[in-house]
Each structure stands twice: as structure tokens, then as C-alpha cells.
Amino acid sequence: MRRVGIVGAGGISRTHADRWNQMPGVELAGFYDIIEDAAQRAVQRSGGKVFGSMNELFDAVDYVDVCTPGTAHVQPVIAALEAGIPTVCEKPLANSVADCERIVEVAERTGTPLFVAMVVRFFPQFAKAKEVLDSGAIGAPGVIRTVRSGSYPDGGSGWRKGLAITSYYADFAQSGGVLLDLCIHDIDYQRWCFGEIERVFARGMMFAGKEPKDHALLTVRFSNGAVGHIEGSWSYPRGRFSTRIEIAGTGGILEWDSRTRPPVEVALAQEDGSLASSGSSPTAPKDDPYYAELAHFVQCTEAKEPFLVTPYDGLMAVKISRAAIESLETGRPVTIS
Amino acid sequence: MTRELESLNEVRLGMFSFAHMHAASYIHFLAQMEGVTIAGIYDDDYDRGGRIAAQYNVPYFRRADGLFDQELDGAVICSENALHAPLVLQGAGRVGAILCEKPIATTASDGQEMIDRCRETGTKLQIAFPMRFAPPVMELKQQLDAGVLGEIYSVKSTNHGSMPGRWFADHKLAGGGAVMDHTVHVVDLLRWFWDTEVEEIYAEVGRELLHPGLGIDDVGLLSFRLANGVFGTLDTSWSRPPSYPTWGDVKLDVLGEQGLISVDAFEQNLQVSSNEAGKTSDVNWGSSGDEGLVADFVAMIREDLEPSISGEDGQRALEVALAAYESARRVEPVALPI
Secondary structure, eight states: OOEEEOOOOSSSHHHHHHHHHSSSSEEEEEESSSHHHHHHHHHHHOSSSSSSSSSHHHHHHHHEOOOOGGGHHHHHHHHHTTOOOEEEEESOOOOSHHHHHHHHHHHHHHHHOOEEEEEEEOOOOHHHHHHHHHHHTOSSEEEEEEEEOBBOOOSGGGGGTTOOOHHHHHHHHHOHHHHHHHHHHHHHHHHHHHOOOEEEEEEEEETTTOOOOOOOOEEEETTTTTTEEEEEEBSSSOOEEEEEEEETTTTTTEETTTTOOEEEEEEETTTSSSEEEEEEEEEEEGGGGGHHHHHHHHHHHTTTTSSSSSSSHHHHHHHHHHHHHHHHHSSEEEEOO | HHHHHHHHEEEEEEEESSSSSSHHHHHHHHHSSEEEEEEEOOSSSHHHHHHHHHTEEEEEEESSSHHHHOSEEEEESSSGGGGGHHHHHHHHHHSEEEESSSSSOHHHHHHHHHHHHHHHTTOHHHHHHHHGGGGHHHHHHHHHHHTTOOOOEEEEEEBBBBOOGGGGGGGHHSSSSHHHSSSHHHHHHHHHHHHTTTTEEEEEEEEESSTTTTTTTEEEEEEEEETTOOOEEEEEEEOOOOTTTSSSOOEEEEEETTTTEETTTTTEEEEEEETTTEEEEEEEEEEEEHHHHHHHHHHHHTTOOOSSBBBHHHHHHHHHHHHHHHHHTTOOEEEEOO
């Protein structure tokens, strides 16, 4: 039995804890958070114990899962790596390129496994799209377009209301707005599909004084000449969350849109004559992307195999997101060094 | 019914070239309109011109001059892009009105000369931007005019297409590839929606990215800022392969303070699976913007109106496409007007 401890008891920790609790051979040891109340609440809902310090947690676990906000990754991640404990780090690897580089340096020096949780690579439709591209079915890479757009993450679900993370997102200097929080997924995914990125150009609302609303449209040029487009939004009306993939190549095209008709639709007549309808797209538990990424971490760690997402990938995703923010500030394309 | 017919002045039109496939759609609708006479067809391609002339039972003219001599009220010009200018210059002063296929020309100087000559000679010049007449786009325009979105933030748009081949891939005749072909429709809509101009454009243009050996750009990703502060992107790529269910799209996602309006102008389709075609195709049943466009052109002639879409509108849209190429060459944003 492997024991995992979660550092940081905010939003994403609940998602991770649920998956750890489902995973055979893994036990959730508990939580550490600088806000003890938060750790207490997390333990109440997800189990395990409250650790009084990070070192106390490190002493009790085989894996560390860092779920703090991006600005607070560097310290626990480096500490866990120095302690030799295989570590999951929620994305972004860190909020600054310099912090990412420190983390990558420690990971390389210590050789401790570090997995950056770029979960989009584990979404079955995104993974399948990459597989189809790699199969050659649509030819060589040409244009890739992805969308990740919704409303501001401020507690559409009640449990999130009042969490520190809500104001964290709205403080773009901290969170990096949609470019660092949301588009980073698409940057990583597109880079995974099409290879290294040469330059980015961004337009967006990050500096438009509309916080917490944000919205960005990115154009990407890859080293192989292909181009990419990314939309990320915290300005869509609530309930209209949307993700899309479109990859065009020399031999064809593939598309997926979360807005197309779901495989299960429930339409129920209400007593007042109105309609209550909902849709879902169920998958097997093991194909849940959060479960899949954490299971991948365990499998690779135990087999001493490299992860699908390397610390360098995590660094590059932050570097390119930061370049996009720089493009917004300067109004010019930014070349990735 | 008879009285209505009598009340309509006859409008005599000449069709100049079927090099652009839109001409087939325009003549289809024009031929059905009350009081419209197709006086003849000119085409430098004898086979093509002769075939269509026979189909509509109208005279074929081997030379444009011959058709301009037929006491026309209007000329519909759908030649290769680079030949718009010589045909318009030839017709200016000889016909009352010209409907010219987009883009107006392949160079800004050609476009300006066409506008100037038409103005000097009293010929009305209308540019063919049929998307203004597509009902889903008109609905979007109405919603925007009603202000339902509040402050407008951004527009994400696409005008994807299939690679059309032929002269469209010949720089001399087309003036450019996917960017020249597919920038102007959406740019015209943006200008029309908000009575504004594109103020700055950045473009990533890809040459032969999807069609090795094509010899021209087939991918265009434009990022723009409008004078009214709205920013957005436009994908002009010829990224729809022959196996795709349809030729392409015109899609606009307009995001504002109060929400989002998404328009897919060609989404009114039957899905037809054909063993003969070997694929499933979208067969559009929506109302054609082309019909509204040519009806507007005929009404302009009949009622002596000013063009609803002017040569200047065509020129502004062309300038954005040219600026996109310039931006790609310089790898930096380009301010308009150049």
C-alpha cells in the first residue's frame, strides 16, 4: 500500500483526493495546508488526517501531491524532491519561469520523479486526437485550434464560494489570468501535438480592467511552420463552458466539440409544464482524466519509467504562457527562447 | 400579378465571366427574378461561357466589348480577381451599375482606380459581399443593433474553405491564396456590424502547409483590433479536405458583457450519406445570401439607389488582406490605413 499526502487543501485537492480514494493500492494519508481549517475541512470530506507541518506529512507518505495555488508550488515541490519523495505538482508548474527553472534544476539533480499534472493530455478525446494525428491519418501537422472557455471560476458550485482561491484567480498578477491558468493547458497540448513553439501573439482582456472577467485569443507559430489558435475565456455566460479541438493536416482534419449532442440526454416534463433537460458523456472510471493522470503517475513511478509530461514540459508551458502575457503587454509577437 | 409585372421596369444584365463559381449562383437567382433579363454572357473560356449560355438560352460573347454594347443596365463581374480591374474600367460609363465579385482587386491601386473611374463616369459600383444577406448573419446584426450583448469585447471568426485550386492558387490572377480569398468576407461583416475599421492586424500566414507544392498560402490566422476597441481573430485557412462534409464555413462568436452570440452561417444542413460520393455531405437548406445580394443589386438599379455595399467597402476589406500579408512578411502587427 502506497500512502499519498496532499499539500494545499484548495479546489483541485478535492478532485485529486476523490481519485486517490478510488485507486487500488493507494491510501490517502491526509492533508497539510497553511490554513489549518482548510485542511480540517478537506479531511472531513475526503478522509486521512490533518498534518501539522509539511515535514510531518513527508515523514508519513510515499508520494506528495502539491495542490497549492501556482504561486505556492515552488517551496513544497522543492522540499518534497529534496526529501526524495515522488511528487505530483498541479499545473502550472510555478507562476514564474524562474521558479519553474529552480524546480526543474532540483528535479534533475535529485532524480526524484516529478509529474506535472497537465490533465488535458489525459482527457480521452484529447488523447485520442493526438493518437489519430500520430497515426498519420490526417497527414502532417498544419493548423491546430483549441478552445477552453467558460465563466469566471468563482463558485458556480457553492462549496467554492468564499475559498481563498476565488480571489486568487481574480488577482491576475497572482494567477496570470486565463493565459496562465487556462490557456496553459492548450499551449501544452498543442506543443505536445505539433512540437516546439517558435513565437506567440496574444490579444486579450487581462489588462482591460474587467477583472475577474478575462478572455484571450492566441496565435501560435510552431518551429515546423505550422500554426495554432487558442481561445481561453472567463467571460462566457455561466453554463456555457466549451472545449474544442480541431487539427488540420496535409491529409485530412479531425474535430471534436463539447457542444455537440451528448451521448446521454435526459428530458423530463416538469409539473409546471416546462422542460428540465440535461446531458452527460459518461466514461469508465479509469478513463476519468484526473484518475488517469494520477494512475499514470503511480504506474510510471513504480516502474521507474518517464512520465508523459516532463518537468521540462511544465517549464515550457509556463514560459510560453508568460510570453503570451508579454505579447499582451507589448502588443508584439514574442519569440520563445 | 400582371399589373405587378407591368410595374417592374425591365433590368438588362450582362454576366462577365464565370471564372468565380459564385457567378453560377448569381445567374441562377437572377434568371428567376421578375423583370430581369440576362442579355448575355461573356467569358474568355469559350467552353465554360458557351455551356452556361446554352443552359440559360442567352447569347454568348467572346469579347467583353460585345456584351457591354448590349444596352445593359448592369454588369455582373465574376472574373479572376486580377481581371476585375480591366473589366470594371472597360464597363465604367457604359453601364449604369456594376456588381463586382470580391475581392475588389488584387492591388490597392487597381481598386482605387476602379472606384475613381466609376465615380467619374457615374457608374455605380457594388461589391459582392453576400454574407450580409445570409439570414443567420442578419439575425446577428439585429441582435447587435439591439445591444443585447452590452459592451462588446471580442469576435472569434473563421472563414474556412476547401482548397479551390485553378486560378485561385495562381498569384498573378488571384493576388494571393487563402488570405486573399477569405479575409474580405468577415472583415466586411465586422465593418458593417459596428461601422468601424480594422485598426491593426497581425497575421501568421502558412504557405503550402496543408497542400505541399501548391505554391501559395493556404493557411491564414489573422489577429485584429478594430477602431471601436473590439479585438478578435479570423482563420482564413483552406483547411477543409476533399473528404470533409462541406466546402467550409463562416462562423462568428461575438463575446460581450452580457454573453455570447455564436453564428454558424452554413449550419442549416441535411446530412446526406452517399455511396456514390463515398462520404457524408452537408446539404444546405438555408436561405441563400447570394439571392439577397443580387436582389439588392437589381433594386439599386431599378430604384436608382446608392450601392448598399460600395467600392470603398471592397477597398477597405482588400487593404486588410494586403496588410495581413505585410504583417506576415514583417512578423509584426501592421497599423491601418497603411
